[in-house]
Amino acid sequence: MNAEIIAVGSELLTHQRIDTNSLFLTEELNKLGIELVAKCVVGDDRERLADAIRRAMGRSEVVILSGGLGPTEDDVTRDAAALALDRRLIFQTEVVDQMERRFRAMGRTMAEINRRQAFVIEGADMLPNDRGTAPGQWIEDAGRYLMLLPGPPGELKPMFTRQCVPRLSRVAPREVIRTLVLRVAGMPESEVDQLIAPIYTKFTNPVTTILAAANDIQVHLRARCATEAEAMQLLADAGGPIELLLGDRIYSRNGDPLEVVVGSLLKQHKTTLAVAESCTGGLLSELITAVPGSSEYFLGGLVTYSEALKIDLLGVSPEMLETHGAVSDEVAEAMAAGVRRRTGAGYALAVTGYAGPSTGAEKKPVGTVSLAVADAAGTRTVNRQILGDRERVRRFACHIAMDLLRRRMLGL
Amino acid sequence: MNAEIIAVGSELLTHQRIDTNSLFLTEELNKLGIELVAKCVVGDDRERLADAIRRAMGRSEVVILSGGLGPTEDDVTRDAAALALDRRLIFQTEVVDQMERRFRAMGRTMAEINRRQAFVIEGADMLPNDRGTAPGQWIEDAGRYLMLLPGPPGELKPMFTRQCVPRLSRVAPREVIRTLVLRVAGMPESEVDQLIAPIYTKFTNPVTTILAAANDIQVHLRARCATEAEAMQLLADAGGPIELLLGDRIYSRNGDPLEVVVGSLLKQHKTTLAVAESCTGGLLSELITAVPGSSEYFLGGLVTYSEALKIDLLGVSPEMLETHGAVSDEVAEAMAAGVRRRTGAGYALAVTGYAGPSTGAEKKPVGTVSLAVADAAGTRTVNRQILGDRERVRRFACHIAMDLLRRRMLGL
Numbered sequence: 001m002n003a004e005i006i007a008v009g010s011e012l013l014t015h016q017r018i019d020t021n022s023l024f025l026t027e028e029l030n031k032l033g034i035e036l037v038a039k040c041v042v043g044d045d046r047e048r049l050a051d052a053i054r055r056a057m058g059r060s061e062v063v064i065l066s067g068g069l070g071p072t073e074d075d076v077t078r079d080a081a082a083l084a085l086d087r088r089l090i091f092q093t094e095v096v097d098q099m100e101r102r103f104r105a106m107g108r109t110m111a112e113i114n115r116r117q118a119f120v121i122e123g124a125d126m127l128p129n130d131r132g133t134a135p136g137q138w139i140e141d142a143g144r145y146l147m148l149l150p151g152p153p154g155e156l157k158p159m160f161t162r163q164c165v166p167r168l169s170r171v172a173p174r175e176v177i178r179t180l181v182l183r184v185a186g187m188p189e190s191e192v193d194q195l196i197a198p199i200y201t202k203f204t205n206p207v208t209t210i211l212a213a214a215n216d217i218q219v220h221l222r223a224r225c226a227t228e229a230e231a232m233q234l235l236a237d238a239g240g241p242i243e244l245l246l247g248d249r250i251y252s253r254n255g256d257p258l259e260v261v262v263g264s265l266l267k268q269h270k271t272t273l274a275v276a277e278s279c280t281g282g283l284l285s286e287l288i289t290a291v292p293g294s295s296e297y298f299l300g301g302l303v304t305y306s307e308a309l310k311i312d313l314l315g316v317s318p319e320m321l322e323t324h325g326a327v328s329d330e331v332a333e334a335m336a337a338g339v340r341r342r343t344g345a346g347y348a349l350a351v352t353g354y355a356g357p358s359t360g361a362e363k364k365p366v367g368t369v370s371l372a373v374a375d376a377a378g379t380r381t382v383n384r385q386i387l388g389d390r391e392r393v394r395r396f397a398c399h400i401a402m403d404l405l406r407r408r409m410l411g412l
Numbered sequence: 413m414n415a416e417i418i419a420v421g422s423e424l425l426t427h428q429r430i431d432t433n434s435l436f437l438t439e440e441l442n443k444l445g446i447e448l449v450a451k452c453v454v455g456d457d458r459e460r461l462a463d464a465i466r467r468a469m470g471r472s473e474v475v476i477l478s479g480g481l482g483p484t485e486d487d488v489t490r491d492a493a494a495l496a497l498d499r500r501l502i503f504q505t506e507v508v509d510q511m512e513r514r515f516r517a518m519g520r521t522m523a524e525i526n527r528r529q530a531f532v533i534e535g536a537d538m539l540p541n542d543r544g545t546a547p548g549q550w551i552e553d554a555g556r557y558l559m560l561l562p563g564p565p566g567e568l569k570p571m572f573t574r575q576c577v578p579r580l581s582r583v584a585p586r587e588v589i590r591t592l593v594l595r596v597a598g599m600p601e602s603e604v605d606q607l608i609a610p611i612y613t614k615f616t617n618p619v620t621t622i623l624a625a626a627n628d629i630q631v632h633l634r635a636r637c638a639t640e641a642e643a644m645q646l647l648a649d650a651g652g653p654i655e656l657l658l659g660d661r662i663y664s665r666n667g668d669p670l671e672v673v674v675g676s677l678l679k680q681h682k683t684t685l686a687v688a689e690s691c692t693g694g695l696l697s698e699l700i701t702a703v704p705g706s707s708e709y710f711l712g713g714l715v716t717y718s719e720a721l722k723i724d725l726l727g728v729s730p731e732m733l734e735t736h737g738a739v740s741d742e743v744a745e746a747m748a749a750g751v752r753r754r755t756g757a758g759y760a761l762a763v764t765g766y767a768g769p770s771t772g773a774e775k776k777p778v779g780t781v782s783l784a785v786a787d788a789a790g791t792r793t794v795n796r797q798i799l800g801d802r803e804r805v806r807r808f809a810c811h812i813a814m815d816l817l818r819r820r821m822l823g824l
Contacts, residue, residue, distance in 0.1 A: 281701025
């Protein structure tokens with residue numbers, strides 16, 4: 001069973017606003033085994049919206065509209081839906097009565113224009129709204145299901161959960177959707193794909209998707225089956241060989257990001273971490289401490305942006321900075337050793353590099369980074385040339401640093 | 413002239429991901445006087461995408477596709493666009509040459525599957541991509557314009573700005589849309605609205621929108637006119653009285669975020685900044701150093717997550733920590749003074765607080781933060797109770813800290 005979502009409202013077509021109701025609705029639909037195949041945003045335009053509704057209902061069994069149920073001229077959802085279904089709008093006196101009671105309870109008088117909200121599509125079920133004035137509507141049409149929901153998330157969410165989910169679960173086929181997420185560090189997307197395509201292309205179920213961010217590749221395998229057991233079996237059949245091929249490049253099998261994975265390792269080893277950063281400017285500390293409970297293993301970070309602080313706080317020698325430059329494996333190593341010594345942490349990470357947009361008078365190009373991990377056994381350094389803008393270089397470098405720590409802690 | 417945006421990718425139909433490229437594209441289109449009338453997300457399905465392209469081109473003069481230009485099996489945008497336009501895909505040897513040079517420059521060998529990215533729609537202009545391997549495409553078809561852009565924002569944005577905007581501005585009708593953005597710190601959204609609504613409700617052009625983030629309110633006034641001069645006049649008529657009312661709460665009149673504003677002040681004063689952070693975990697440093705050229709005034713930051721580091725690196729006394737607790741105005745003041753002394757910076761900021769989700773054994777609630785600014789004249793502290801989750805508390809606290817610095821530097 002397929003679904004489409006149409007968010008209604010010209011404000012959602014500006015650059016300041018984004019529809020997030022669809023994220024909630026998608027999660028709820030997926031739990032019911034219903035797949036979202038498209039979503040769109042349409043402005044407050046009756047004809048255009050009616051057209052979008054017609055097309056969505058022509059393709060998918062479930063169509064959900066959010067927004068445009070208010071009392072003003074530009075609330076066109078009721079009219080557009082009636083037009084698309086070629087049904088009449090019927091004025092429901094009892095809806096007006098409910099709204100008036102609601103206004104009276106708030107000590108206010110209902111404005112005349114609110115009466116517009118009492119028009120209901122012929123044959124629709126009313127969905128009462130206990131958080132606002134706009135009632136929702138549930139319409140069945142030739143084995144298809146159309147829902148009109150209010151736009152404010154605080155009204156839409158309870159209405160959908162309490163009134164639409166039970167109705168949908170009665171009509172949705174008994175299907176289960178389960179996803180396996182493998183997160184991979186240290187390989188470009190194209191290499192991951194080349195490696196695992198011979199396997200995943202043999203399967204139409206699960207469907208495999210590869211997502212790429214800076215140094216962080218996610219392989220999503222999504223199985224749709226009649227039962228949980230079947231879904232898990234299909235995921236094991238396709239996922240098992242993929243996991244073997246990717247091996248220790250996989251850092252997470254449950255969707256956890258790298259900062260959570262290294263945090264768990266640090267907790268398991270009952271050890272601590274400190275970091276020294278230059279080009280990443282605090283981002284590495286920020287990612288690590290974004291994890292609740294990180295104070296258990298994270299002692300702190302030194303953002304040594306100036307050379308003076310590298311010398312003063314981390315004990316990097318002025319001669320080394322002079323000879324090798326601030327962006328060098330030697331300085332990264334000295335920074336990691338320095339912050340470990342300074343803080344007494346079990347592990348230390350250091351990053352130095354040129355995040356851009358310019359490198360000043362340096363000869364090394366933007367995107368050059370040197371990284372180091374230090375522990376009681378010594379120090380290991382790596383360097384990389386990262387492509388992209390300042391933000392991407394910084395994120396990429398932090399991800400490499402955390403993966404360096406992961407590999408060190410696992411003895412890889 | 414109307415536009416539609418189609419974001420391509422099954423991952424954008426999951427509950428974890430959202431298309432944000434369209435926000436950037438909308439803003440750029442509006443600057444050209446082109447209005448967005450619909451946007452949608454379509455999964456990696458060739459037929460469905462071709463259908464969406466056909467319909468969008470049937471309704472709107474400008475259609476922008478983002479994503480699905482990668483090298484893998486599920487990158488279907490090229491194929492779908494060719495199908496929708498009924499044109500052939502042509503293999504371009506020079507694109508492969510460019511890609512191979514790019515890979516060689518990184519010291520890597522191009523994977524065979526990357527050759528897929530060299531297929532170009534018959535008659536299309538190639539849009540070179542200097543941030544990634546996927547070139548974009550610009551296609552004219554019976555007076556309509558179709559753009560194929562890569563999905564990663566770091567590739568899409570420069571490609572659109574440098575290569576599509578100039579082309580579009582040649583074909584777009586001469587309407588001018590100009591926006592005045594006033595950014596305000598230290599006032600809740602409802603107070604800002606109550607204060608300025610009597611003015612902005614008198615104008616239908618410009619249209620006023622108020623956007624709220626953690627401690628950061630933006631007032632957008634948007635004028636649509638035939639000429640630049642008219643638009644600027646309308647913005648002055650509505651914006652002037654609003655600026656008077658908001659006064660020194662306004663920290664920026666050109667859209668610049670607070671970290672850019674304080675950076676400019678530090679440069680003007682030819683002085684330097686250092687920060688000491690606890691609950692914000694590096695975020696304050698990260699925000700400040702996200703600004704290119706920040707090394708000119710930012711010396712560094714100490715993320716003193718543990719009490720031991722507050723004592724050792726910042727010289728906070730154990731007795732003070734014992735008496736007042738790590739989250740107190742006294743400790744914030746000592747942290748600011750300590751990091752200023754330690755680094756020799758002209759100004760210092762400090763933040764300590766409970767970001768949540770729990771405060772351990774402490775009596776103070778989650779969201780309690782103490783902040784301090786220090787300069788040669790002394791130290792000033794403030795404390796706040798911030799509502800929201802860990803991420804919001806951290807962002808809010810950083811924004812308060814930077815505004816504290818701004819007000820101190822301006823003598824407010």
